[in-house]
Amino acid sequence: MSLLDVKDLKTSYGPVNVLAGVSFTVEQGETYALVGESGSGKTTVIRAIAGLAPAQEGSVKFEGREIRGASERELRPLRKDIAMMFQDPVGSLSPRLTIRSLITEPYRIQGMKERDLDAEAKRLLEMVNLPAHFADRYPYQLSGGQARRVGVARALALEPKLILADEPTAGLDVSVQGELLNLMNDLRERLGLAMVIITHNLNVVRHVADRMGIMYLGRLVEEGTTEAIFKEPRHPYTRCLLSANPEPDPDARLERIALKGEPPSLLRRPKGCEFRERCPFAQEICIQTPQWEVANGHGLRCLAPLS
């Protein structure tokens, strides 16, 4: 049994179907990365898992229990096990609470009255390398990187089994990013934490993720081990995405594969393969609708895959 089992998850906002059926699993201690263009539905997936976005169809099983459509009362005890790290580090912290209140709020919500909250605040701040006197500060007094670390501290407060992290390192300096990723890797090893991580930074994916899924227009188009996908991407969209990764070397020769045009509107999904109109490798057969096919643990939705 997988820790998290998402099956055919669908979300629509009115006529806009943001998720058109997303399926993947995450095992205990595993890190799974979701990548893809802005607007491809990555954030909606993890918000739907956490019960923060609606999902009209499909299933989300956590430790074998169905949690899609669970009521707030049913979700509350689960929130101890599933923690969320939000995209906007400052915006996700209430401006009127001190950092101490913010990072110890999970204990109060879960009714853990026996805890010494001052001691917990100190421990959590230390864990994310922030000085203890930050407990008395307010979010506006923090830099983006510091707010990000407060977000990590808050997510880790209850020692969850699964962390859903939405762009956890966006806007961080490389050194601080390294610290944060090391911290998350370390916690994963010590606590057996599983993670679903969304990021635009492919270099981050390579270092933290065991497996990755590539999303396009609210669907997975490719999935596999991080190693296999970086080595041999088979979906043309994955190939384009990986080729776009800027190298920190002015002499690097990059063979960029340009994507044509703009992402299509979700109100007018293209017929056949939805990537066809922008695909540099499209063929005649692509007018048909590709199905999701899995071979050797590598999933693919493409009628003309690259070899």
Added chain:
Amino acid sequence: MTDTLLEIDRLSVDYETARGDLKALRDISFDVRKGEIVGIVGESGCGKSTLISSILRLTAPNTRFRQGEVRFRGEDLLQLPERKMRDLRGADISIVFQDPMQTHNPVLSIGQQMLDIQHRSKASKADKRARAAQMLGAVGIPDPEARLDQFPHEFSGGMRQRIAIAMALMSEPDLLIADEPTTALDATLEVQIIERLQELQQEFDCAILFISHHLGVIAELCDRVVVMYAGAVVESGEVREIFHDPKHPYTRRLIDCDPGHIKERARVLPTIPGEVPDLANLPGGCIFRDRCDQAMPRCAAEVPPLEQLKDGHQAACWLNHKEAAE
């Protein structure tokens, strides 16, 4: 020099706070030549934003300019009357901000906003509209004429950032300041923006001051790089020199930290241990000393000056000093 567009000359800027003066910029010097792309790299809090707001003179009320000049085409901007400064902003110097989602007014159409920023022009409304459409076309927005009537929410993030670039370039400025313009975008869009900036820079022949902490983007786009740490310039030079032969330990560590360099999956990524010093209470000597694994006694005693090592490559570190070999 005739081809120098912007010269930052020994600029020092403080913020007055309850804790005392925060020395946000100290003795900053570098220049930007006409038609050149200069990158500024450095961690959060190194003074990148203070630098930009000082150039544009859009500083917070508690800002104090302690010394130095910001010369644009030979004229010190810090001495200009506000009225003249306003004429420069958006016309000769323009800026693209970090977040494309918050740059535009959500309740006005893109076309209206692009007309509004041509308020200085005497052209007819129809001409201004045509100019707006032409600029949208130049940044690769399909159907520009029709899309002028759309609102910001009807564009994707990448398109909005390209619209911001179109608006910044509309007056054909001599200097475009780009403040982390790709941070909020994914890899494919990031590349799109970089390539577009390169093309436009050729087309409009403007200089670009490009602020980023993404080393890959800097390496790809810039001619020269200025590395800042805790409010000071620690190294500057040609992009190849900086990436292949860095002369300041901080630059070296920063490049080592970039996971883009590490092709195999690493269990532990390199970091720079320690914290940036408190700018209100600066230690003596070299500011990077506490985090530097090559620090010597001299580093605690004296601040290393920014020295010319070879043509166009400068670094502020005692390790490069001739006497260090003794």
